[in-house]
Amino acid sequence: MTRPGTRAVLAWMAFSLFLVAPWLAGCTQDPPARGQASPTHGVTPAAGRPLEDPPVVASSDGVLKTTIVVERRKVPVGDQLLYATTYNGAFMPPTLRVKPGDRIDLTMTNNIDEDTNLHTHGLHVSPREPSDDIFIKIGYGQSYHYEYQLPDDQPVGTYWYHSHADMKSEAQVAGGESGILVVEGLQDFLPPSLQGITEHTIALKDFQVEGDAIKTHDLDIGASTNRTVNGQQNPEIRIHPGETQMWRLANIGANIFYKLHLAGTHFDVIAQDGIPVQQVYSVDTLVIPAGARFDVLVQGGDPGTAHLETLPYDTGPAGDKFPQADLATVVTSGTALHGAAVPKKFAPAEDLRDAEIADQKVIVYTENGSKTKFSINGRQFDPDRTDFTATLGTVEEWKIHNNTKQSHSFHIHTNDFQLISVDGEAQDPTHARFDTVDIPARSTIVVRIRFADFTGRTVFHCHILNHEDKGMMAVLDIVPPDAQSRKRDDDQHDDHQDKRHDR
Numbered sequence: 001m002t003r004p005g006t007r008a009v010l011a012w013m014a015f016s017l018f019l020v021a022p023w024l025a026g027c028t029q030d031p032p033a034r035g036q037a038s039p040t041h042g043v044t045p046a047a048g049r050p051l052e053d054p055p056v057v058a059s060s061d062g063v064l065k066t067t068i069v070v071e072r073r074k075v076p077v078g079d080q081l082l083y084a085t086t087y088n089g090a091f092m093p094p095t096l097r098v099k100p101g102d103r104i105d106l107t108m109t110n111n112i113d114e115d116t117n118l119h120t121h122g123l124h125v126s127p128r129e130p131s132d133d134i135f136i137k138i139g140y141g142q143s144y145h146y147e148y149q150l151p152d153d154q155p156v157g158t159y160w161y162h163s164h165a166d167m168k169s170e171a172q173v174a175g176g177e178s179g180i181l182v183v184e185g186l187q188d189f190l191p192p193s194l195q196g197i198t199e200h201t202i203a204l205k206d207f208q209v210e211g212d213a214i215k216t217h218d219l220d221i222g223a224s225t226n227r228t229v230n231g232q233q234n235p236e237i238r239i240h241p242g243e244t245q246m247w248r249l250a251n252i253g254a255n256i257f258y259k260l261h262l263a264g265t266h267f268d269v270i271a272q273d274g275i276p277v278q279q280v281y282s283v284d285t286l287v288i289p290a291g292a293r294f295d296v297l298v299q300g301g302d303p304g305t306a307h308l309e310t311l312p313y314d315t316g317p318a319g320d321k322f323p324q325a326d327l328a329t330v331v332t333s334g335t336a337l338h339g340a341a342v343p344k345k346f347a348p349a350e351d352l353r354d355a356e357i358a359d360q361k362v363i364v365y366t367e368n369g370s371k372t373k374f375s376i377n378g379r380q381f382d383p384d385r386t387d388f389t390a391t392l393g394t395v396e397e398w399k400i401h402n403n404t405k406q407s408h409s410f411h412i413h414t415n416d417f418q419l420i421s422v423d424g425e426a427q428d429p430t431h432a433r434f435d436t437v438d439i440p441a442r443s444t445i446v447v448r449i450r451f452a453d454f455t456g457r458t459v460f461h462c463h464i465l466n467h468e469d470k471g472m473m474a475v476l477d478i479v480p481p482d483a484q485s486r487k488r489d490d491d492q493h494d495d496h497q498d499k500r501h502d503r
């Protein structure tokens with residue numbers, strides 16, 4: 001490869017400033033401090049611009065204090081300038097970096113002319129206001145002050161934040177309302193020789209275009225879409241032969257699936273949905289449903305150029321056929337390094353197969369033929385209705401049936417879960433913790449969930465947001481042990497008074 005030319009570096013820096021400027025203008029935070037690409041590489045025009053990690057807002061002294069302004073702006077999106085629903089004036093907003101035990105003190109100001117709100121996807125925090133309460137509505141021109149207290153045992157890895165506005169999640173996330181949240185400490189589980197390795201965020205955001213804007217309404221999930229990495233079209237990622245890098249793969253778009261592949265190497269998975277695995281495992285392809293994350297180690301192969309690509313993926317007879325697409329160009333060059341041995345044993349974790357089960361639930365996903373109504377146990381979402389209760393401190397086993405001819409996913413707030421089986425096939429417990437998993441068409445999964453630390457009304461849903469907005473979501477109330485019997489009585493009473501809100 002050519003050495004970095006001064007002109008190329010200057011061009012890169014100018015473009016970076018172009019991308020970051022709106023964020024800097026809309027925000028008084030400290031400048032990005034960590035995890036960013038630095039302009040040390042030359043630009044190879046044919047391969048695109050170097051990958052830029054999003055700017056970072058990090059906690060200090062146990063607190064992350066920040067502001068997120070939601071507004072419509074015309075901004076760079078991929079290789080285009082389009083109106084997007086931005087956080088702090090960017091399609092790819094800052095990455096929030098915190099540590100276990102930190103507090104997030106976040107003011108969201110809504111400058112779009114409809115309700116919005118914020119969900120900290122995957123964080124084990126209270127579902128009550130002013131924390132991760134998705135029933136909050138922040139109206140046009142209003143600000144809301146969120147406070148999230150992370151527990152000391154918050155798993156370390158990659159999370160994300162996004163709009164969870166009732167019936168508007170798809171439009172708002174597709175428009176741009178999503179960013180990465182990192183709980184620091186994942187590299188601490190690596191052997192000393194691998195600590196401090198280069199780390200990249202690979203945030204997968206896609207967009208369809210309508211006129212001079214990102215299309216947000218009446219989306220056809222299977223229609224042609226532009227897939228970006230950190231908002232960039234086909235950026236270039238540099239790696240040395242034998243070098244080990246850590247990539248935070250996160251599907252933070254509204255609806256679509258990815259099936260990632262990188263010719264000439266493989267992915268060593270070290271965390272799923274922000275939860276470190278017990279045993280590292282290697283795969284050639286990774287299916288990532290909307291909302292899911294995989295933290296992986298990647299080792300540079302032989303010198304050359306390869307594409308980080310998504311392979312064709314079919315979500316079933318009533319679903320979508322996503323075509324192959326190149327996402328990034330990986331250039332392997334420079335001094336060859338001795339490929340480090342990747343450890344197998346990684347992080348400690350609880351195995352819920354051994355847990356005492358307090359209750360079993362059966363969850364059934366259905367949809368109508370025209371795909372306008374999506375239901376859980378025969379009902380569309382109603383924020384005013386409580387569909388299920390669980391008791392704090394217990395473990396439950398849920399059997400979730402997808403009675404449709406397309407993939408849906410299962411995502412639950414507040415607590416993660418262990419995937420026990422898929423269509424009766426036992427899952428390896430050394431890497432079975434998730435907060436979002438695919439349920440293939442006509443399939444059944446079994447999960448176990450420990451309801452720890454927090455009571456309150458929370459939700460679970462399909463994370464294909466088009467389906468969530470059209471009803472595939474339910475309310476779960478986590479109640480203290482002594483409230484369970486009283487709560488059941490209340491729920492029965494509520495059912496009699498149940499009124500569907502218009503949808």
Ligand SMILES: [Cu+2]
Binds near residue numbers: 463464
């Ligand atoms: Cu779905």
